[in-house]
Amino acid sequence: MTTLIPILGDQLSFDLSSLASADKGSSVLLMMEVAEETTYVRHHKAKLVYILSAMRHHAEALKNAGWQVDYIRLDDPENTGSFNGEIARALARHAAERIIVTEAGEWRVSAMLESWETLFGIPVEIRTDSRFLCSHADFEQWADGRSELTMEWFYRGMRQRTGLLMTDGKPEGGRWNFDKENRKPAQRDLLMPRPISCPPDAITRDVIALVEDRFAGNPGSLSGFDYAVTAADAERQAANFLAHALPQFGDYEDAMLTGERFLWHSILSPYINSGLIDPIELCRRAEREYIEGRAPLNSVEGYIRQIIGWREYMRGIYWREGPGYVDRNFLDHRRPLPGWYWTGKTEMHCLSEAIGQTLATAHAHHIQRLMVTGNFALLIGADPKQVHRWYLEVYLDAYEWVELPNTLGMSQFGDGGLLGTKPYVSSGGYINRMSDYCGHCRYDVKQRVGEDACPFNALYWHFLDRHRERLGSNQRLAMPYRNWDRQSDAVREETRAQAEAFLQQLGGDDY
């Protein structure tokens, strides 16, 4: 009996649950490049090249390991353009009598998998994705009956479960979290670590030509594309990060510097999310760096927390909240994003840096995403669903299960505070503290009103002022509201007028 095992574009792992105990002689692995996936948003060109090239390389690796792989290319003249169409063709081609598949990463594709048994009239076994520590059922069990789904508590459970940085049931160093030691601004340094460069090989060059031809109008640039597209190169990048950047990861986690895209970050999320790197194994290696004295605890704990904490938690929230999560809009924000989110052409230096590098490389680090592009979108009252689509389009690591809760939840407060106890908004002061951006900007970060005033300043107060009804009772905002109330009527009025003039010239609907 032939078994068809579809391998989706973010399932590029050898230890995939659908492959466990599969017989190489009677299984056909099906990999499909399909228009449906390449067009559900206008993906950044580099994201398309990365996924298609990594899929093609992985297919070669699977064949070399003895698997029978049926690979459908995007430009195959018979390609039906959809997973369902390609499964139907493959079932006929191979006379397969059952399907085994690892569960999909997002609601849209999950619904397709669920329909296959009825659609094709054969048994379909959908297996749990064992590349995550916390299954959907585990997360439900953790969340049930809790009044608040606080990440920190979830994270502590994951530490206990994995034993990472635990000694005799207690957290290493006597504390769970060393963030107080982190969050330092960074100085430019000639010895700063750099990710390794993986120049395109023949397979990637073919995909680049395909993407330039078919997706010429999509956002982003391909010049200088040098991401890893194989597990071996992703592993070289991981080793490079552990040896050179991890020791200072914690200190400079939130720092931003003009022209520096990577700082002490790992730039491993695309590889982790598509399956080229095993996240738990990576955490064990980071832990070893601490145990063997090569990296300090604040860095290693911070790094491990991002992966077994935030990453697993975001996935849990995405599946728990259901397919309707994408429509939440707690603050009733309706403004379209300014057109320059797709060009980077703005005089606000922080935004032109974050967006410019995003369009050039399909990457920006967490604080750029949260406190520059996300902060600005929230302050101007941008429609959270549109903001979500922008993030889903432009980042190499963007898959809905991780992007949506980060964007709509954490960054845009669209869910009203499920993930964060207060909205991530700030005036220019925060950006000035954590970066050198303001020194390169045409605006003055110290001014709130006037032609040269940093727009973030008046927008920040305007945001709090206009959302008083919804946010006024939030304890974590008590101090800023008190500060606002202490201002004279005249100061408050000129601040409102400054923000409103700025919003008006942005165009679009009302906030």
Ligand code: FAD
């Ligand atoms: P590092 O700073 O080196 O962090 C280590 C790893 O931790 C990352 O590789 C990632 O796997 C994980 N991680 C860190 N923070 C988060 C988080 N908040 N949620 C989930 N995993 C996390 N991450 C994505 O993988 N895909 C996305 O589409 C995505 N969209 C985001 C949108 C917004 C608005 C925000 C604020 C954050 C988003 N993130 C997303 C989280 C984070 O910005 C990226 O994971 C990180 O910048 C990737 O770069 P890195 O590998 O150098 O991360």
Ligand code: DLZ
């Ligand atoms: C993101 C993406 C893109 C752009 N193209 C493909 C593709 O052609 N074939 C494929 O199998 N996967 C692709 N992917 C990744 C899928 O969207 C991803 O596997 C699903 O989101 C899982 O739910």
Ligand code: SF4
């Ligand atoms: Fe951004 Fe304001 Fe600083 Fe300019 S002055 S870089 S707009 S925070």
